[in-house]
Amino acid sequence: MLINEGMILVKKYVKSKCGSTLILLVITIAITAVLGASLLIVTMMNFKIKKANTEIRQSFYMSESGLNIAYIDAYKLVSDSIYDSMEKAQDYLQLYPSNDEEAKNIFINNYKLFITGQINNRITKTSNPFVKITNVGTLLFIIDELTVCIHSKYINESNIVKTTSVNLIIQVPDYNYIITNLIDISTLISLENWGVS
Amino acid sequence: MKKSFCTDGLTIVEIIMTLAILGIVICPLMSLFVFSQKINNESEMEYKSILQAQKYMEEIQVMDKLDTLEYPYNSESADYERIIPESSNNFSTKIKIHPDGGNMLYSIKIVLTKDEKVINILEGTKIFN
Numbered sequence: 001m002l003i004n005e006g007m008i009l010v011k012k013y014v015k016s017k018c019g020s021t022l023i024l025l026v027i028t029i030a031i032t033a034v035l036g037a038s039l040l041i042v043t044m045m046n047f048k049i050k051k052a053n054t055e056i057r058q059s060f061y062m063s064e065s066g067l068n069i070a071y072i073d074a075y076k077l078v079s080d081s082i083y084d085s086m087e088k089a090q091d092y093l094q095l096y097p098s099n100d101e102e103a104k105n106i107f108i109n110n111y112k113l114f115i116t117g118q119i120n121n122r123i124t125k126t127s128n129p130f131v132k133i134t135n136v137g138t139l140l141f142i143i144d145e146l147t148v149c150i151h152s153k154y155i156n157e158s159n160i161v162k163t164t165s166v167n168l169i170i171q172v173p174d175y176n177y178i179i180t181n182l183i184d185i186s187t188l189i190s191l192e193n194w195g196v197s
Numbered sequence: 198m199k200k201s202f203c204t205d206g207l208t209i210v211e212i213i214m215t216l217a218i219l220g221i222v223i224c225p226l227m228s229l230f231v232f233s234q235k236i237n238n239e240s241e242m243e244y245k246s247i248l249q250a251q252k253y254m255e256e257i258q259v260m261d262k263l264d265t266l267e268y269p270y271n272s273e274s275a276d277y278e279r280i281i282p283e284s285s286n287n288f289s290t291k292i293k294i295h296p297d298g299g300n301m302l303y304s305i306k307i308v309l310t311k312d313e314k315v316i317n318i319l320e321g322t323k324i325f326n
Contacts (some may be wrong), residue, residue, distance in 0.1 A: 023210040029222050036229030043233040047240040049318075054247040054317065061254060061321030065304075067324045072302050186326045 019057045024096060052160065059154050060196065061160035066129030066152030067166050071191060072150070074168055077115060078185050085110040086178060104175040112141045119148060119170075129154040132166075144172040165195040241315055246288055246309045249317035253281075253292055253307050263303070268289050268294055277303075288316055294323075301326055 035154065089107040116139045125131040133139070134149040148168040155161050169190045177183045235246040268277035278297040288309040295304045307319040 008200040021208075025215045025218060029219070030224070031221075032226050033229075036226055036233070039233045040229050040236075043236045045242075047236050047243070050240040050243045054243055057247055058319055059249055061319060065320075068302060068324050070299055072325055075301070191272045 001057070032106045041062035046188050048078075052158075055156055055158055055160045056162065059156050059160050061104055062156070063129050063152050063162040064165045066125065066131045066154065067150060067164055067191070068130075069125070070120065070123045070150050070166075070168065071189065074119070074189055076171065077122050078170060079116060081111050081114040081118075082173060082178060082185070083184070084114055087173075107178070108144075108172055112146075115146060115170060116140065123148070123150065128162055141172065147168040165193075165197070167192045180183050242287075242311070246311075246317040247284060247319070249288060249290065250307045250309055250317055253290060254305065254319055254321055257292075257294065257305055257323055260320075260323075261324075263294065268292070283311070287311070297322075 085107045088110045089103040092099070092106050093103045119139065120133055120136050123131060123133055130153045132151055133145070134151050139146065146169070147167065148170065150168055151163060151165045153161060153163045169192055171188045171190075173179065173183050173188055263277060265277065268279045269274075270279045274293070276293050278294075279290075279292040281290040281292075288311050291308045291310070293306045293308075295306070296302075297304050301324045303323050303325055305321045305323060308315060309317045309319075
C-alpha cells in the first residue's frame with residue numbers, strides 16, 4: 001500500500017514539471033565542469049609533452065658536448081704521445097746516430113703504447129655528461145689505426161637520459177713528417193659513426 | 198481537493214534562482230577554460246622557441262670555421278656574440294660562442310626572450326680547428 005502511494009506521488013511530481021529548471025541547471029553545470037576538466041587535462045598533457053621534447057633536445061646537445069670534450073682530450077693525448085715518443089727516438093739516435101730505421105720503430109711502438117695505456121684515464125669522465133670507452137678490452141692498433149668507441153650520457157634535472165656515441169679513430173703519424181714538424185694533429189684523429197639513443 | 202500552496206509565479210522565481218546559481222558557479226568553471234588557453238599558449242611558445250634555438254644551433258654546428266662577420270668578437274665579454282631582434286622572429290635571440298680555455302672547444306649558449314622574459318635556453322659545444 002505504502003509503496004503504491006509513494007509511486008503515485010512521484011508520478012504527480014514528475015508530471016507537474018516543478019523544479020525542472022533547477023535540474024536542467026545541474027545538468028548544464030555538470031557538462032560544463034566535465035568539459036573544462038577534460039580540456040585542462042589534455043592541455044596539461046600537451047604542455048608536458050612539449051616540455052619533455054625541449055628537455056630531450058637540450059640533453060642531446062649536452063650529451064654531444066661530452067663527445068667533443070673526449071675529442072679534445074684525445075687531441076691532447078696524441079700531442080703528448082708524439083712529444084714523448086719523439087724524445088725516446090731522439091735519445092736512441094744520440095746513442096746510435098746512424099740507425100734511423102730503429103729510431104722510427106721506437107717512435108711508433110712508444111706512440112702506440114702511450115696512447116693505448118692512457119686513453120681510458122684521459123677520456124673517461126664521471127661527471128655529467130658521463131663519458132666512457134666501451135671497447136676498453138680491445139684497444140689495439142690495427143694497421144696503424146686505433147678505433148675507440150666512446151659513449152656520452154647526460155642526465156638532466158628531470159632525469160631525462162640522453163646517450164650519444166661515436167667512434168674515435170686515431171692514426172699513427174708518419175715519422176718523417178714528425179721530424180720535420182709538418183704534422184697537423186687534427187688529421188690523425190677523426191670521428192665516425194655518430195649515434196644517438 | 199485543496200491545493201497545498203499557490204504555484205502562480207513559480208517559473209519566474211525558478212529562473213531568477215537558476216540565474217543566480219549559474220552566476221556563482223560559472224566563474225570557477227570559466228577559469229578552467231581560461232587557464233587551459235593560457236597553458237596552450239605557453240606550450241606553443243615552448244615548442245616554437247626550442248625549434249628556433251635548434252635552428253641557430255645547427256647553423257653553428259655545420260660551420261667549418263667560425264663566421265666572425267655574423268658572430269663578431271666582443272672584447273668586453275671575451276666571446277663571439279650575435280643578437281637577433283624580436284622584429285625578425287617571434288623571439289629575441291642572443292647567441293654567445295665562448296672559446297674554452299685556448300683549445301679548439303667553443304661553448305655555445307642560445308637564449309630566447311620575449312618581452313624581456315627568458316623563454317628557452319639551449320647550450321652546446323662545437324670544435325673549430
